[in-house]
Amino acid sequence: MENPNTLNHLLALEGLSKETVTSILDHAVGFKEVSKRRIKKVPPLRGVTVVLFFIENSTRTRISFEVAAKRLSADTLNFSASTSSLSKGETLLDTAKNLMAMQPDIIVMRHFAPGAAKFLSERIPAGIVNAGDGPHAHPTQALLDMYTMRERKGRLEGLEVAIVGDIAHSRVARSNIHGLLTMGAKVRLAGPRTMLPTMIDRFPVSVHDRIEPAIEGADVVMMLRIQKERMGKDLFPSDREYARVFGLDSQKLKLAKPDCLVMHPGPMNRGVEITPEVADSTQSVILEQVENGVAVRMAVLFMVARHLGVSEE
Amino acid sequence: MGETNKIEKRVIMDARAVELAVSDLAGRIRAASDEDQVCLIGIQTGGVYVAQRLHKAMEAVGFKDICFGRLDITLYRDDIFTALQQPVVRSTDIRFDLTGKNVILVDDVLYTGRTIRAALDALVDFGRPRRVRLAVLVDRGLREYPIQADFAGRTVNTDANETVQVELVEMGFERDRVVVYERQS
Numbered sequence: 081m082e083n084p085n086t087l088n089h090l091l092a093l094e095g096l097s098k099e100t101v102t103s104i105l106d107h108a109v110g111f112k113e114v115s116k117r118r119i120k121k122v123p124p125l126r127g128v129t130v131v132l133f134f135i136e137n138s139t140r141t142r143i144s145f146e147v148a149a150k151r152l153s154a155d156t157l158n159f160s161a162s163t164s165s166l167s168k169g170e171t172l173l174d175t176a177k178n179l180m181a182m183q184p185d186i187i188v189m190r191h192f193a194p195g196a197a198k199f200l201s202e203r204i205p206a207g208i209v210n211a212g213d214g215p216h217a218h219p220t221q222a223l224l225d226m227y228t229m230r231e232r233k234g235r236l237e238g239l240e241v242a243i244v245g246d247i248a249h250s251r252v253a254r255s256n257i258h259g260l261l262t263m264g265a266k267v268r269l270a271g272p273r274t275m276l277p278t279m280i281d282r283f284p285v286s287v288h289d290r291i292e293p294a295i296e297g298a299d300v301v302m303m304l305r306i307q308k309e310r311m312g313k314d315l316f317p318s319d320r321e322y323a324r325v326f327g328l329d330s331q332k333l334k335l336a337k338p339d340c341l342v343m344h345p346g347p348m349n350r351g352v353e354i355t356p357e358v359a360d361s362t363q364s365v366i367l368e369q370v371e372n373g374v375a376v377r378m379a380v381l382f383m384v385a386r387h388l389g390v391s392e393e
Numbered sequence: 394m395g396e397t398n399k400i401e402k403r404v405i406m407d408a409r410a411v412e413l414a415v416s417d418l419a420g421r422i423r424a425a426s427d428e429d430q431v432c433l434i435g436i437q438t439g440g441v442y443v444a445q446r447l448h449k450a451m452e453a454v455g456f457k458d459i460c461f462g463r464l465d466i467t468l469y470r471d472d473i474f475t476a477l478q479q480p481v482v483r484s485t486d487i488r489f490d491l492t493g494k495n496v497i498l499v500d501d502v503l504y505t506g507r508t509i510r511a512a513l514d515a516l517v518d519f520g521r522p523r524r525v526r527l528a529v530l531v532d533r534g535l536r537e538y539p540i541q542a543d544f545a546g547r548t549v550n551t552d553a554n555e556t557v558q559v560e561l562v563e564m565g566f567e568r569d570r571v572v573v574y575e576r577q578s
Contacts, residue, residue: 083479085479085481086479103481106481107481107482109484110465110467110481110482110483110484110485111482113484113485113486114468114485117518117519118490118518118519118520119518119519121518122468122469122518123468123469123514124468124469124473124474379482382482385474386473386474386479388474389473389474389475
């Protein structure tokens with residue numbers, strides 16, 4: 081039977097039960113308080129080694145995981161692309177097997193290849209936490225987004241959430257779609273047709289090629305970053321054109337509910353997908369998202385460690 | 394919490410006994426304290442409810458400006474990864490520095506002493522209290538750590554295969570009681 085208070089791995093939100101997602105968010109409530117203390121540290125992961133295995137560059141996600149692990153008293157090791165032998169031709173599995181010589185208990189992993197975290201989880205005896213695998217999944221980002229929505233709105237069930245931008249290239253969007261649907265929220269997607277994924281009609285979401293109908297009456301508007309590095313070719317004519325049609329400004333935001341939350345996973349392209357007025361407005365919870373990310377990642381690491389402890393019995 | 398798998402054996406306190414025990418605790422704390430100011434820290438979750446009752450009773454015997462906090466000890470447990478029942482981490486809420494304070498730590502039932510050991514570990518992360526004393530509604534014996542209560546509402550002898558449960562109306566029970574259950578495994 082699935083124990084909703086433990087996680088063997090966290091690879092994606094797809095397939096996680098409502099009870100497990102709720103348990104992660106509930107645990108994060110307790111962990112958020114730890115970061116507000118004068119001594120920001122609690123002992124449960126003493127003796128647990130967490131490897132931060134980041135093959136694709138990421139500063140903020142890595143730092144968030146590192147702070148989370150340290151506040152739980154875990155030992156952290158950093159292993160990133162620039163310092164690794166992967167650039168010398170070693171395979172992912174060989175690198176991971178070498179990592180195992182350090183006896184890590186948990187590997188937090190970011191990789192450019194979709195499915196990389198799952199691949200390792202099937203071959204390596206450690207708890208694997210996916211910190212982003214290409215355009216596939218970024219489960220802790222979606223969890224911190226849902227945590228922020230639930231904290232501000234008191235619920236997820238029935239919330240109208242608009243996700244706007246480059247849906248096709250976004251692991252943040254994909255993980256949020258799975259998580260939000262599991263939790264009973266309603267999801268609307270909007271973006272240029274070149275940025276909407278194929279097969280999206282398999283999901284019970286509404287899809288729009290204009291921003292206005294997506295954000296009308298919404299409880300939450302989540303703006304995605306235009307990821308120039310992931311696009312092989314030009315998918316829209318110009319930044320200015322994108323900002324005019326799909327960027328969120330104060331005028332368009334009036335279509336949403338008056339207390340609508342504005343979210344962004346960062347880093348923002350100010351003046352492209354979001355105007356500075358909106359990003360800095362009272363409706364914006366973008367910095368709360370960052371703060372909640374530490375609490376949610378503490379909850380995930382704790383629940384994975386708990387699974388390791390239980391399975392030793 | 395499992396309503397299944399346990400059989401009620403005996404009621405050791407009824408509503409009146411709980412009320413008397415709480416006011417008796419407050420009176421004894423008053424008599425043993427030369428200061429008006431104390432901090433009450435309830436241990437999640439049962440201890441918080443008892444601490445709230447005690448708070449009122451202590452105001453009635455002359456304590457002023459009692460600071461009140463809640464402490465979750467889950468992260469400090471010595472069985473955190475091995476306990477069969479895995480409690481969810483609950484919120485700690487101590488919004489003041491404990492340095493120099495007179496702290497009364499409050500729990501519903503004192504049993505092995507492991508919870509209190511964990512609570513003392515947790516408390517030092519919030520400052521260096523002048524003094525920490527322990528008040529419990531029920532001391533059921535069977536200690537596994539060298540820990541004793543400074544104030545106990547009721548002391549009873551129990552077996553290890555029994556559970557002692559404090560049931561208060563604010564926890565959702567019909568009436569205040571303290572009940573001994575037989576643990577079915």
